[in-house]
Amino acid sequence: MTGTNTADAATNADHDHGHGHVEVDSVTLSAELVEGASVASHDVAEYALWLGDDALIIAQQLGWWISRAPELEEDVALGNIGLDLLGHARSLLHYAGAESGRSEDDLAYWRDEPQFRSAHLFEQPNGDFAHTIARQFIAAHYLFELYTRLQASGDATLAAIAAKSVKEVDYHRDHSVQWILRLSLGTEESRRRMITALSDLWPYVEELFADEPLIDRLEGVAVRPSSLRQAFDDAIVPVLAEAELEVPRGFISSGGGRGGKHSENLGFILAEMQVLARAHPGASW
Amino acid sequence: MTLPSVARPRPVDEASRRAWDIAAQVVDPEIPVLTIEDLGVLRSVAVGEGGAVTVSLTPTYSGCPALEAMRDDVTSALRAAGYADVSVDLVLAPAWTTDWMSEEGKAKLQEYGIAAPTGHSSVRPSGAVRLQLAVKCPRCSSLNTRELARFGSTSCKALYECRDCLEPFDYFKVL
Numbered sequence: 372m373t374g375t376n377t378a379d380a381a382t383n384a385d386h387d388h389g390h391g392h393v394e395v396d397s398v399t400l401s402a403e404l405v406e407g408a409s410v411a412s413h414d415v416a417e418y419a420l421w422l423g424d425d426a427l428i429i430a431q432q433l434g435w436w437i438s439r440a441p442e443l444e445e446d447v448a449l450g451n452i453g454l455d456l457l458g459h460a461r462s463l464l465h466y467a468g469a470e471s472g473r474s475e476d477d478l479a480y481w482r483d484e485p486q487f488r489s490a491h492l493f494e495q496p497n498g499d500f501a502h503t504i505a506r507q508f509i510a511a512h513y514l515f516e517l518y519t520r521l522q523a524s525g526d527a528t529l530a531a532i533a534a535k536s537v538k539e540v541d542y543h544r545d546h547s548v549q550w551i552l553r554l555s556l557g558t559e560e561s562r563r564r565m566i567t568a569l570s571d572l573w574p575y576v577e578e579l580f581a582d583e584p585l586i587d588r589l590e591g592v593a594v595r596p597s598s599l600r601q602a603f604d605d606a607i608v609p610v611l612a613e614a615e616l617e618v619p620r621g622f623i624s625s626g627g628g629r630g631g632k633h634s635e636n637l638g639f640i641l642a643e644m645q646v647l648a649r650a651h652p653g654a655s656w
Numbered sequence: 657m658t659l660p661s662v663a664r665p666r667p668v669d670e671a672s673r674r675a676w677d678i679a680a681q682v683v684d685p686e687i688p689v690l691t692i693e694d695l696g697v698l699r700s701v702a703v704g705e706g707g708a709v710t711v712s713l714t715p716t717y718s719g720c721p722a723l724e725a726m727r728d729d730v731t732s733a734l735r736a737a738g739y740a741d742v743s744v745d746l747v748l749a750p751a752w753t754t755d756w757m758s759e760e761g762k763a764k765l766q767e768y769g770i771a772a773p774t775g776h777s778s779v780r781p782s783g784a785v786r787l788q789l790a791v792k793c794p795r796c797s798s799l800n801t802r803e804l805a806r807f808g809s810t811s812c813k814a815l816y817e818c819r820d821c822l823e824p825f826d827y828f829k830v831l
Contacts, residue, residue: 405747405748405749430719444804444805444807444815447805447807447808447809448805448806448807450807451807451808451811452807453719454717454719454720454721454811455717455718455719455811456719457718457719458715458717458718458719458720459718459719461718461719462718462748527749528748530749531748531749531751532748534748534749534750534751535715535718535748535749535751535752536718538751538753538777538831539717539718539831542806542807542829545806546806546807
């Protein structure tokens with residue numbers, strides 16, 4: 372995830388048995404993303420973890436497409452979108468970890484499924500290209516509405532991360548809309564797949580807008596998820612209408628991601644993401 | 657303390673200015689015609705009483721890996737100039753924008769074969785249509801160009817083609 376690591380040289384040397392030369396970057400980025408901002412309280416750190424895990428898990432999934440997308444431009448697009456989201460994850464996890472003295476790498480590589488706080492949408496499989504586009508469509512519109520409002524957060528660091536991220540997510544939103552239109556109005560086969568993908572992903576929309584007790588404790592700091600729903604619907608309904616698609620109906624996933632309950636998908640994602648760091652603790656590359 | 661939202665916040669005191677001018681010469685590893693000052697990535701340089709230098713950089717895009725190379729290059733450049741104690745901070749606020757790119761930087765980009773950002777940064781409200789001004793071909797200056805892919809070889813660029821000279825080219829996106 373990053374070339375820097377806070378592991379100190381002594382700890383590092385202990386791990387360096389038969390793993391070749393392991394080097395820790397001597398210059399680390401500062402602990403503060405916003406000058407003069409304070410360390411997150413326990414609740415704010417938990418909220419940052421939710422948002423950071425959402426971004427991290429979807430970033431990891433998008434990376435899979437590099438060299439596998441339908442065309443070279445899409446390898447590049449999905450790779451770039453993943454990179455932006457990884458950047459958001461780094462900032463959010465960096466902030467989340469400061470309270471407990473854990474680095475962003477520590478949080479990404481050394482937690483197991485029950486400690487992850489991502490919503491279920493983000494761990495849904497890449498599927499075919501239409502599934503990835505449907506997931507992006509939901510995620511980018513949700514994140515855009517969230518970050519737009521989080522810019523006004525009473526927490527200076529969250530506001531700064533949101534102000535940075537919203538401009539990038541705006542591009543991601545456009546990307547997903549172009550593909551929704553192209554696939555749904557393309558061939559019979561592309562339309563069939565787009566419809567299937569949307570109906571497979573839609574059960575995970577609800578969880579994004581569910582208010583949890585943590586939100587009540589963070590009035591003025593967090594954005595109330597339920598307050599985003601209308602704006603989300605207002606943005607996506609016209610796109611689906613233009614694409615001659617219906618808003619899918621059907622079962623609603625029970626969710627549980629914010630409390631650490633996940634589907635089997637997350638374990639596979641983490642296994643791939645964490646294997647190198649766990650095999651070579653303290654390594655940088 | 658919030659950093660100023662200006663393109664080139666060159667410090668006022670003499671000692672810090674000297675260090676700024678050294679850091680300002682570091683170039684973007686991917687676009688070596690642009691310095692970090694041209695880009696607006698260099699946000700502050702301060703020399704403390706004991707001679708310790710503190711530098712702030714801001715990322716262009718959140719995930720841009722060039723930032724770490726820039727950070728290392730700033731550290732090396734200042735150490736080579738005799739500053740023993742150098743620390744480089746990452747700051748996110750105010751968020752970087754292409755509006756901070758210098759006119760000189762834009763001219764250098766164009767000459768290098770990358771179309772400079774056209775227009776100003778703004779986030780659209782939900783549902784608004786993105787207005788894209790014509791992008792000028794850096795080779796033949798034609799405005800008859802089209803976007804091939806919004807995401808290009810690096811986070812900050814899109815891929816275009818010129819319909820007159822028929823060459824593809826990179827465009828530095830407005831952010």
